[in-house]
Amino acid sequence: MNAAIKLTKDDAQIGYILKGYPRTSETFITNEIRLLEKMGVGLSIFSVKKLEGQKNHAMVKDITAPVTYLPQADALSETRFSKWLIDNVPKFSNSHAQLFKKKPLAYLKVFLECLIMSIQYRTGFFELPREVFVKEFLQAGFIANAAMESGNIQHFHAHFCHGATTIAMFASRLTGIPFSFTAHAKDIYLKELNPGNLLQKKMRRAEFAVTCTGANEWYLKQLAPKGAIIHKIYHGLDTKLFSNSDQEAADKQEEKLPVLLSVGRLVEKKGFDYLVKACAILKERGRIFQCQIVGGGDSDVTEKLVRLIKDLDVEDTVNLYGAVTQEELRDIFKQATVFALPCLVVDNGDRDGIPNVLVEAMSMRVPVISTDISGIPELIDNNVNGLLVPEKNAQAMADAIERLLMDSALRQQLVEAGRNRVCKDFDSQVTTLDLKDLFVSRLADRSEVLHECCAGH
Incomplete structure (x- = not known):
């Protein structure tokens, strides 16, 4: 790693893609974000859902990373898909129009892949296309456009390897910004969350993947031997906060x-x-x-x-x-x-x-x-x-x-x-440091590539 690279909130940033933030039951993610910030890693949070009625842990107040809530899309199960499109596409149309102007070829390629995936990963040959991929494409376009407008997001990281990682993968393909993900529990083992070879595809395209147990690490390596490098990093805990004399x-x-x-x-x-x-x-x-x-x-x-x-x-x-x-x-x-x-x-x-x-x-x-x-x-x-x-x-x-x-x-x-x-x-000061090192090495490598490109011009 280039020792001269220093990450600050005004410099290279990680775009954290989450289904909902802050979620009461996901203290491990909140604590991870808080500690990464404390260690000097610049972060921007993208939350697919704006959660209501959640109890917030005290540590949320310590997090200064900007949080962008995506336009709130309706549930696909509540109406016909044609009606859903009419009601929800306008929420994302401005971002997608700007994105198409900036990168038309990439946009069309990813849109075509989205349509293919919706057919490829149907539950049966005679079943309707999986509409969720269209929804996730719309959400990814919003994030991709925001990342390109900010100019300082150089890596996407998603938590849970189903919906959030699909969005991260689409956003990565739309922008050229690499992505990684953390896989946890049911997102790994439930086939309906990653039908067919979708999880293997994500693992092949990701810069790296993180998981929280050795059992998960072994399973993922068997699932995609030629996929991204899997890093086992246990969920850390603030052992000073959780102590008892x-x-x-x-x-x-x-x-x-x-x-x-x-x-x-x-x-x-x-x-x-x-x-x-x-x-x-x-x-x-x-x-x-x-x-x-x-x-x-x-x-x-x-x-x-x-x-x-x-x-x-x-x-x-x-x-x-x-x-x-x-x-x-x-x-x-x-x-x-x-x-x-x-x-x-x-x-x-x-x-x-x-x-x-x-x-x-x-x-x-x-x-x-x-x-x-x-x-x-x-x-x-x-x-x-x-x-x-x-x-x-x-x-x-x-x-x-x-x-x-x-x-x-x-x-x-x-x-x-x-x-x-x-x-x-399991001390979070140690486990989060391992994750920070992964991010820093990627951002440093990318900064060097950008520097060389700029020098060439």
Whole structure:
């Protein structure tokens, strides 16, 4: 890397393409942006959706990067496509007209590719074209034109390798600006999100790809051996913010009523129904405790959990709470005796990578229990810094919870090892530095190429 290259907010910038910003459940992205800025990387954020009713974490106030919200396109499912086009194309027409004037050949090539993709990636031979690619092309054109007008965006980076990365790929083809992406969980494994060979195509065209677990890294390398270089970078955590003194942890163990905590979006892959069943088993055994499940999410999953809690007669034991900010969550962790998250692989392939709440709990010196799927064993070493049980097994989950509730010495052993594990490999100051180095090397290379081009003239 050229040491003379310095990145500032007025110089070379990364255009971050997100489906929604700031999203309460995506603290790892918000923290990543905050730390990259702190490390001197210039950023511009493009948010496809303008989110309403979100709880913002305190760190959002520290981010100074400009945020551009795209024109809000209607949902494709709410009307006929012809009507959708009439209602939504005008929102993007000015940007596309300007873009066509600047780069007509590139524009026509990408538009043709968009149409081909909409036919190529249909769900069946006799099915209608996939209209979402037209929507993403319109959105990409808006970003591409904005990037060309700004003149200082030299790289696009998208989070999640389905919609946001499709937009980044189109914007890259329209402008010649390279792109990369971070792949996380269901965006990797659900075929309907990247039908056919679409994910492989993105991997071949990207400058590089990042993913948050070794399990994901292995899968992506097998999927596209000749694709972009895959970099495993764990989601980092502010270990200073998520900390709990030894004395506070010790005092917590002396509480009369143990608190079993679980945190996450109320979606199927979190396995909360198995946690509720485990609580019912423990109640039958005469164990007295309180279980708190914290997090908003899917209304259908929430309704099923409410019914299950009632059917199993654990309404006096299990309580559901809505989404909270990081600051509120820290206080909740301080009251927890045990943290349990029974993650599972859904029938359609959806799964977690390494849930951030597990890292947060371990950093807060709360003993953790989870399942031995996906990237979770990369964080939790069974019987060393936490406990692992098989997925979809309420009996095993109940046994593990009971073991920790009854053994204070084991809890203390696990929490110290857990805190050490997080500080060693999941501190965001270290993990974000790895990402920053990737961006800096790309921007430096591109700056050198631009400098040589300009010198040639």
